Amino acid sequence: MKHIVVDPVTRIEGHLRVEASIDEGSGKVQDSLSSGTAWRGLELIMNDRDPRDAWAYIQRICGVCTTAHALASVRAVEDALGIKIPKNANYIRNIMAASLTVQDHIVHFYHLHALDWVSPVAALSANPEATAALQNQVLATYQVPLRGPVALETEAFAKELPRATPSYFKGIQDRVKKIVDSGQLGIFAAQWWDHPDYNLLPPEVHLMAVAHYVEMLDKQRELVTPHVVFGGKNPHPHYLVGGMPCSISQDDGNSPVNTARLAIVDRAINLGRTLVNQYYLPDLLAIGGIYAKAGRVDGGGLAKERVLGFGQYPLDTYNTTSDGSFFSSLLIRCNGVVENFAAGADKAKFTELKGEDLANPDVFGESVGHAWYEYESRDGDDKAIHPYDGQTKPKYTGPKVGTPTDWKELDEKGKYSWLKTPLWHGKMCEVGPLARYIIIYTRAKQNLLPDMTWAEKMMVDQVDAVSRVLNIPPHVWLPTMLGRTAARALDCQLNAEIERFFFEKLINNLKTGDMQVANMDKWEPSTWPKKAKGVGLYEAPRGALSHWVNIEGGRVSNYQCIVPTTWNACPRDDKAGHGAYEKAMIDTQVKIPEKPLELVKVIRSFDPCMACATHLYNTKGETIRIVTTDPYSGGQTVEA
Amino acid sequence: MFISFVTIKGGKNVEKRETMWEAYLRRGFSRRTFLKGCVALTSLMGLSTDMLDKVVEAAETKPLPVVIWMHGHECTGCDESFIRSASPLASDLVLTNIALEYDHLLSAACGEPFEQHLEETVKKYYGQYILAVEGAVSTTNNGTYCMSGGKPFVDNLQHVAKGAAAIIAYGSCAAYGGIQAAKPNPTGSAGISHYVGTKQVINVPGCPPIPEVMTGVVMHVALFGKLPTLDSDGRPRQFYGNRIHDTCYRRPFFDAGMFADHFDDAGAKAGWCLYKLGCRGPETYNSCGNLRWWQGMSYPIQSGAPCIGCANANFWDSGACFSERLPKYGPLPDVDIIGAGLAAASVVGVAAHGALSVVQRHERDKAEAKENEGKEQVAGK
Numbered sequence A: 001m002k003h004i005v006v007d008p009v010t011r012i013e014g015h016l017r018v019e020a021s022i023d024e025g026s027g028k029v030q031d032s033l034s035s036g037t038a039w040r041g042l043e044l045i046m047n048d049r050d051p052r053d054a055w056a057y058i059q060r061i062c063g064v065c066t067t068a069h070a071l072a073s074v075r076a077v078e079d080a081l082g083i084k085i086p087k088n089a090n091y092i093r094n095i096m097a098a099s100l101t102v103q104d105h106i107v108h109f110y111h112l113h114a115l116d117w118v119s120p121v122a123a124l125s126a127n128p129e130a131t132a133a134l135q136n137q138v139l140a141t142y143q144v145p146l147r148g149p150v151a152l153e154t155e156a157f158a159k160e161l162p163r164a165t166p167s168y169f170k171g172i173q174d175r176v177k178k179i180v181d182s183g184q185l186g187i188f189a190a191q192w193w194d195h196p197d198y199n200l201l202p203p204e205v206h207l208m209a210v211a212h213y214v215e216m217l218d219k220q221r222e223l224v225t226p227h228v229v230f231g232g233k234n235p236h237p238h239y240l241v242g243g244m245p246c247s248i249s250q251d252d253g254n255s256p257v258n259t260a261r262l263a264i265v266d267r268a269i270n271l272g273r274t275l276v277n278q279y280y281l282p283d284l285l286a287i288g289g290i291y292a293k294a295g296r297v298d299g300g301g302l303a304k305e306r307v308l309g310f311g312q313y314p315l316d317t318y319n320t321t322s323d324g325s326f327f328s329s330l331l332i333r334c335n336g337v338v339e340n341f342a343a344g345a346d347k348a349k350f351t352e353l354k355g356e357d358l359a360n361p362d363v364f365g366e367s368v369g370h371a372w373y374e375y376e377s378r379d380g381d382d383k384a385i386h387p388y389d390g391q392t393k394p395k396y397t398g399p400k401v402g403t404p405t406d407w408k409e410l411d412e413k414g415k416y417s418w419l420k421t422p423l424w425h426g427k428m429c430e431v432g433p434l435a436r437y438i439i440i441y442t443r444a445k446q447n448l449l450p451d452m453t454w455a456e457k458m459m460v461d462q463v464d465a466v467s468r469v470l471n472i473p474p475h476v477w478l479p480t481m482l483g484r485t486a487a488r489a490l491d492c493q494l495n496a497e498i499e500r501f502f503f504e505k506l507i508n509n510l511k512t513g514d515m516q517v518a519n520m521d522k523w524e525p526s527t528w529p530k531k532a533k534g535v536g537l538y539e540a541p542r543g544a545l546s547h548w549v550n551i552e553g554g555r556v557s558n559y560q561c562i563v564p565t566t567w568n569a570c571p572r573d574d575k576a577g578h579g580a581y582e583k584a585m586i587d588t589q590v591k592i593p594e595k596p597l598e599l600v601k602v603i604r605s606f607d608p609c610m611a612c613a614t615h616l617y618n619t620k621g622e623t624i625r626i627v628t629t630d631p632y633s634g635g636q637t638v639e640a
Numbered sequence B: 001m002f003i004s005f006v007t008i009k010g011g012k013n014v015e016k017r018e019t020m021w022e023a024y025l026r027r028g029f030s031r032r033t034f035l036k037g038c039v040a041l042t043s044l045m046g047l048s049t050d051m052l053d054k055v056v057e058a059a060e061t062k063p064l065p066v067v068i069w070m071h072g073h074e075c076t077g078c079d080e081s082f083i084r085s086a087s088p089l090a091s092d093l094v095l096t097n098i099a100l101e102y103d104h105l106l107s108a109a110c111g112e113p114f115e116q117h118l119e120e121t122v123k124k125y126y127g128q129y130i131l132a133v134e135g136a137v138s139t140t141n142n143g144t145y146c147m148s149g150g151k152p153f154v155d156n157l158q159h160v161a162k163g164a165a166a167i168i169a170y171g172s173c174a175a176y177g178g179i180q181a182a183k184p185n186p187t188g189s190a191g192i193s194h195y196v197g198t199k200q201v202i203n204v205p206g207c208p209p210i211p212e213v214m215t216g217v218v219m220h221v222a223l224f225g226k227l228p229t230l231d232s233d234g235r236p237r238q239f240y241g242n243r244i245h246d247t248c249y250r251r252p253f254f255d256a257g258m259f260a261d262h263f264d265d266a267g268a269k270a271g272w273c274l275y276k277l278g279c280r281g282p283e284t285y286n287s288c289g290n291l292r293w294w295q296g297m298s299y300p301i302q303s304g305a306p307c308i309g310c311a312n313a314n315f316w317d318s319g320a321c322f323s324e325r326l327p328k329y330g331p332l333p334d335v336d337i338i339g340a341g342l343a344a345a346s347v348v349g350v351a352a353h354g355a356l357s358v359v360q361r362h363e364r365d366k367a368e369a370k371e372n373e374g375k376e377q378v379a380g381k
Helices: A051-059 A068-081 A087-116 A128-141 A166-182 A196-200 A203-223 A225-231 A259-293 A433-445 A454-470 A481-511 A564-569 A580-586 A597-604 B020-026 B031-044 B049-061 B077-082 B090-097 B111-124 B153-162 B171-176 B211-224 B251-255 B266-270 B332-346 B351-373
Strands: A002-006 A016-022 A029-036 A306-314 A330-339 A349-352 A364-367 A401-403 A406-409 A421-424 A531-540 A543-552 A555-562 A627-629 A637-639 B066-071 B099-102 B129-134 B164-170 B201-204
Touching (some): A002 B111, A029 A580, A068 A543, A128 A203, A128 A259, A166 A203, A330 A454, A349 A433, A433 A481, A454 A481, B077 B211, B171 B201
Parallel strands (some): B066 B129
Antiparallel strands (some): A002 A016, A401 A406, A543 A555, A627 A637
């Protein structure tokens, strides 16, 4: 048995450590552990803030899925205060959310995940002519020709197509060769490039993918221009409780949004469509096809057993989330849980998530049996507590082997992570694009989705199209490492269409003369109830996100988030078992324990976002340490 | 008085590193491409075209800087902003202009081999590398609220900082502590400058900073082998020398007294001044007004959102809702004292270098006030 540690796990957001015990003979992972190794206490910082500012503070949870937390936050506050946002604001928020998803998925695939699959070193032995031929073949073969129901087409032809000439690939190869020869590898340094997994792909695929890595590094910035137009910047665009701050006028050149500004958004939307259909999906299917052929359908773990979604994209404005009207206005009704998908879409069990479930402590809660917190309730740390009543007291216990400031091995039997363990009916769930696809596919196949929307139909068609390419049924390929990565690419394609869809809805609404972007009726705190609470839901790029806010006397009295990466990366629960990262690692074969590329690959297939996942909950009456620092003492702290 | 032009010296026994020109040669670019790159950089860095010769000379003769990028208590928004840069483009930057040897976001490697590579890089380029830090330092409970590689971030930072030629604090977290240092600061977070000994820290605040400001600072070092000129707060003057209010395209509306009174009212639709909606432009030093985001496309004010002052120290605890005016500055007539007042408040504790700066800002504000009153024209700098 070999115990391995990977810390830091890179090409993710934030600080993550994983450990695993691997049987060296069989390559089987016997046990594994996932630990969020930092927390920043943001929810405590939310206390006593003006709820109209909450989005700005809490958006700083994460700069990778920037916008996600701002959107969930304004939704939570609007739910609490009963504010209905104007149509234009809903469309603009949806365009921003979808453009985040498109950009975030592309960055994840090419810049965070790709180097687990492809190697610049392997690209050196590629034949540039054969690579050009391969590029053309990939473009011709690996397409999923699906589009949204959009009448407003503004692009004459697809720009930014992949280049497929030998000289182009020769140029890329020469550059890579010179970097490798120089010995100063920069971002390519110190990786396990000799790992046998890199031999699965022919050199030409490596070269093609490395070229696209570089191209997408420069292109991704253009995909979030909707954030810059509507929110002023990216990362961290600006929002407004009650709508959006970007007023619209067709008569003012100085206006935040006018025809010229909308044309910028339109261009970004067209670009996103082209990049996902000409680069991302063909590359993913070419590489994934080879992995599938090699029988690499492991790493599913919890996805086979249970996935959760909240649903996404309100079509038009709705009353509130808590009264269930959010769920009844969705473009994609993945609100619910699917269990046992690995047995087949027809045998899986679907449970719908309804408005009344949200405040029910039997449905949602978090336990801290293995997290560095302690509960003051008499039921102990293992008893899950609902986020509206959340409480936490940090309790750092250090590692099993090593010292508190120099870890060797963490304590899987005790506490080992700054992430809490979220539970649905006391059970673990995986969230993410894969969960969304599993839920919609299951609902559709079991006729539990009356009057399917175009987006839901497209999701089913996408899954069926990929099943044909891979020649494997969905219940086999979807709940795997490969399926998690493939579902993200499909989600990217879908969201590119959703951007177009809501852009057209925005234009059509503006045609009616409705220019309103903000509902300011309940802006003044004097119009608010003395006490209120609300929840904001959003299917972030990484999965189901929820913010829970209590407002008292015009100020935030309790603010809590349950975040996609908390669902996925959480530590185990003694009753519910391992979380999604841990289960996925246990479900993965490792060839060389000293070079556990397969483990970091399966972890990265979740697109980890640790800053999102770690947070401190509000403890009423907790004494806060006052820390004074002496600037010349080299970092010593004096506690008062 | 300004901390300007601190030369980065190479040790004697260090292997020769290649220049930007050599890198272009090595990668098969033409001289023309190289010169085009220099022209882009010249304008990027706010230099006049007659500086082009110097930029070309610098790019030909100065070695590629090695960059180590570390993460403390952060959200990775600064990393993301960095790769949104349009000039230079991210690929050109990380593959040609700098040697980015350690970065949690982009580096291929992870775990032990990655940490070993960090050690080797620190040894090999001791005294020469640029350390870029994103995120705050947490010190409560011996720094165990921010662990990386099984060790507290604060320890890792202090270790790597020792051998750094220059240290860049990217973002308001690394510069001032940022969001996690907001009240009640449960993790004891602070900016990095207190934890890197006597080393000069280049503060590049903003939440996040503008992409081209982030890359511009590195490019300045890459091209000139020197730190850019800094102000008393350690910020590069070329990017933080103006208040957003001074460079805002809505400034004429302020001067004319044309304001949005509420979000989405007629004034907001027409793009009038957001001062009454709490805009922190008058007290914030940043390039949002002149560089803007996405090469001039927008910035929060242009998109109808009042500036929240994200490049200011402790802007999270300003004491007022972001859509309200800061109470201590009162109503409209006092606007011209706001910048000077805030500048004075922000330099407490760094008085040695601060005094001159405050005087300078005061002079500028006085000049501005005069201009507003129309008494006399004051020549710009």
